[in-house]
Amino acid sequence: MEPIMNHIWPRVFQRLYRTSVLARRTHSGCAEQATVPASTNSKRIKPTLLVSRLYQPSNLRDVGPDSRLQGEMTCKSQRLMQQAGLIHPSNPGCYYYLPAIVRSMEKLVRVIDQEMQGIGGQKLDMPSLCSAHLWKTSERWDLMGKELFRLKDRHGAEYCLGPTHEEAVTTLVAHQTTLSYRQLPLLLYQITRKFRDEPKPKFGLLRGREFYMKDMYSFDVSEEAAYETYESVCQAYTRLFARLGLRCVQVQADTGNIGGKLSHEFQLPADIGEDRLLVCGRCSFSANVETMSSDRTDCPQCKTGKLVESKGIEVGHTFYLGKKYSHIFSATFSNAQNKPVIAEMGCYGLGVTRILAAAIEVLSTEEGIRWPGLLAPYQVCVLPPKKGSKVDDAAVLAEELVHTLGESGPHLRGEVVLDDRTQMTIGKRLKDASSLGYPYVIVVGQGALEETPRFEVICQETSETMFLSKDGLLDLLGRVETV
Numbered sequence: 404m405e406p407i408m409n410h411i412w413p414r415v416f417q418r419l420y421r422t423s424v425l426a427r428r429t430h431s432g433c434a435e436q437a438t439v440p441a442s443t444n445s446k447r448i449k450p451t452l453l454v455s456r457l458y459q460p461s462n463l464r465d466v467g468p469d470s471r472l473q474g475e476m477t478c479k480s481q482r483l484m485q486q487a488g489l490i491h492p493s494n495p496g497c498y499y500y501l502p503a504i505v506r507s508m509e510k511l512v513r514v515i516d517q518e519m520q521g522i523g524g525q526k527l528d529m530p531s532l533c534s535a536h537l538w539k540t541s542e543r544w545d546l547m548g549k550e551l552f553r554l555k556d557r558h559g560a561e562y563c564l565g566p567t568h569e570e571a572v573t574t575l576v577a578h579q580t581t582l583s584y585r586q587l588p589l590l591l592y593q594i595t596r597k598f599r600d601e602p603k604p605k606f607g608l609l610r611g612r613e614f615y616m617k618d619m620y621s622f623d624v625s626e627e628a629a630y631e632t633y634e635s636v637c638q639a640y641t642r643l644f645a646r647l648g649l650r651c652v653q654v655q656a657d658t659g660n661i662g663g664k665l666s667h668e669f670q671l672p673a674d675i676g677e678d679r680l681l682v683c684g685r686c687s688f689s690a691n692v693e694t695m696s697s698d699r700t701d702c703p704q705c706k707t708g709k710l711v712e713s714k715g716i717e718v719g720h721t722f723y724l725g726k727k728y729s730h731i732f733s734a735t736f737s738n739a740q741n742k743p744v745i746a747e748m749g750c751y752g753l754g755v756t757r758i759l760a761a762a763i764e765v766l767s768t769e770e771g772i773r774w775p776g777l778l779a780p781y782q783v784c785v786l787p788p789k790k791g792s793k794v795d796d797a798a799v800l801a802e803e804l805v806h807t808l809g810e811s812g813p814h815l816r817g818e819v820v821l822d823d824r825t826q827m828t829i830g831k832r833l834k835d836a837s838s839l840g841y842p843y844v845i846v847v848g849q850g851a852l853e854e855t856p857r858f859e860v861i862c863q864e865t866s867e868t869m870f871l872s873k874d875g876l877l878d879l880l881g882r883v884e885t886v
Contacts, residue, residue: 451805454784454822454835458502459488478675480764481607483772487839496604496612500756503780503839507759508615510778512594513886514646515617515753518639524590524619529571531596535561537570541731546660552598564598569661569728569750572620576746577734584624584738587746588632592619594755606675608760609716615755622734622746626725629747633665633723636751640669640719643753647775649762652715654680654689658722661750665723670715671761678715683708716761717754724748772840773864777886782818783808784841786832790825794849798825800856801847804873811877814885837863843880 476482484490489504500508516526535553538544544551544563552564565571572591576582582589597616604611619636623629637653644651649671656668668691670680679692681699685708692712695703702708726745728734735743754761759778766773774780785808787801788794801821808819820841822832829846836844842863850857850870858876860869871879 451802452781452817452820454820455824457488457820478606478609478764479767479769480609480760483763483767483838484607484760487772489772490608494612496601496610498608498611498613504759506780507774507778508755510886511755511758512617514643514777515594515755517886518643519590519592519617519619522590522635522639523588524592526593527591528593528595529565529568529575531565531598532562533565533568533571535563537574537732538563541570541728543570543660549602550600552600566597566599567616567661567750567752568593568618569620569724569748570732573728573732573734573748576622577729577732582622582736582746584736584744587622587624587736588628589622590619590632592617592751606760608756609675609764610677611756614757617753617755619751621749621751622729622736623749624736624738624744624747626747629723629725629749633721633749636749637667637721640721640751640753644669644718647758647762647777649758649765649775651718652680652682652689654682654691654715655694656691656720657693661722661724662727663722663724663749667721668715668717669719669721671718671765672713673716673761673765674714675764676714676716678717680713680715681710682713683710685709716757716764718758718761719751719753721751722749724750767840771837771863774840774842776842776864777884779840779842781820781841782815782883782885783843783845783880784820784822784836784839785845785847786822786829786836787825787847789828794852797847797849797851800851804845804847804851804858807873808877808880812881814883815880818885833861842883845876 476485484504487503488501490501491499493499520526535544547566551566554562554564556562576589594615594617596613598613601610601612608614621629621632621636623632641651641653652670652672654668654670656666658664658666668678670676670678679697680689681692681695682689683702683705686702686705688702688704688708700710702710725747727748729746729748734746734748736746738744762775762778763772766775785801785805787798790798805819805821808815809817822836824832829848833844833846840863844861844863846859846861848859850859856873857870858873860871860876860879861867862869
């Protein structure tokens with residue numbers, strides 16, 4: 404027995420050692436978190452996010468003049484997003500969302516959640532697979548035409564992949580037979596993938612077949628109350644775009660195949676926009692050309708202003724539906740006299756992935772992405788000196804700076820990355836940092852080795868370069884807003 408145990412125990416100890424080593428290796432969804440050994444006199448140092456571990460394969464980003472993808476680039480945002488490794492084409496109108504853009508999208512979702520829940524919205528999740536019976540009941544099965552993705556299950560039952568969920572949410576509320584007027588207004592929303600069979604998908608995430616959208620549905624006791632809810636949602640949209648630093652125009656719009664009595668689009672002015680807008684230079688009036696005569700030049704609101712045509716990217720849409728769907732599906736509530744009454748409805752959409760792409764389209768330069776500050780995947784990128792250079796000693800200071808910034812406040816936790824690709828020149832790494840659009844890039848060089856250390860700080864939004872002390876740097880980044 405003893406000889407056998409002498410053979411077994413070394414293997415056991417070896418396996419335990421391997422397990423302990425593996426347990427010390429930590430990873431995140433986007434970057435490796437490399438553990439830097441701490442001295443016996445220092446506190447435990449938290450892991451660092453490393454650029455070398457970001458999942459942005461160079462072969463996926465090749466959209467140069469000789470690349471087959473170059474001919475498929477139809478707009479600036481699409482080219483920049485693929486060059487930066489944010490997205491990669493899959494099928495026509497469908498994309499892989501890579502880790503950096505997922506971080507940005509999650510931040511946008513948090514901003515949307517804050518604004519929707521701030522006006523009483525409650526978040527839910529509805530099936531993407533929608534029964535054809537509901538769509539036929541609302542008569543939209545035929546109205547939607549070829550834009551609707553249709554399929555049958557093994558039993559022959561017909562379904563569609565939901566581009567929107569008016570039928571589904573109204574049926575859900577109709578099933579709640581005990582809904583009281585005291586519970587209204589009821590605002591239910593979701594943020595999910597949507598599907599639309601675009602005949603010619605183009606412009607990257609601006610017009611695809613599969614996309615993310617926030618769709619909210621409201622139920623009110625009266626037409627007057629429904630208009631109040633409608634206005635509160637429009638105001639929430641305005642606040643949201645203001646927080647993102649995007650100049651968005653609210654224009655009167657056609658109700659289209661969704662229907663209803665009133666509709667507005669939220670448009671981001673852009674030359675690449677597919678919507679034609681008429682905007683008054685004297686008052687607040689603006690409208691989609693679809694709702695007016697395209698040759699009209701006088702403002703119908705102030706009567707004196709002239710209408711100027713421009714182009715826009717639709718990033719949001721609101722509808723006052725009235726009883727269009729609630730009547731069909733018998734979505735009722737009990738009034739003060741305990742009598743059933745048909746609810747007044749509204750629906751409100753935001754194109755989540757479209758907002759990301761549209762923001763990049765209007766804010767970026769031809770060479771690099773510029774984000775709305777709240778939505779940048781990471782806020783800060785720290786560049787240590789090139790390995791073997793005269794200031795190589797500053798590399799340790801770069802690592803210490805990353806940890807200091809990460810610990811300076813909860814708003815920067817997980818927002819600071821270290822570009823550890825020190826085999827590359829500072830210039831090459833600065834170009835990559837500009838391409839991805841980190842709001843702040845910090846170069847740790849000769850100045851960091853001086854008696855009073857100074858750091859070169861580049862603000863991507865303004866292209867301004869500053870030389871700051873550590874305290875000055877902490878003060879600057881302490882004012883950065885994150886979500």
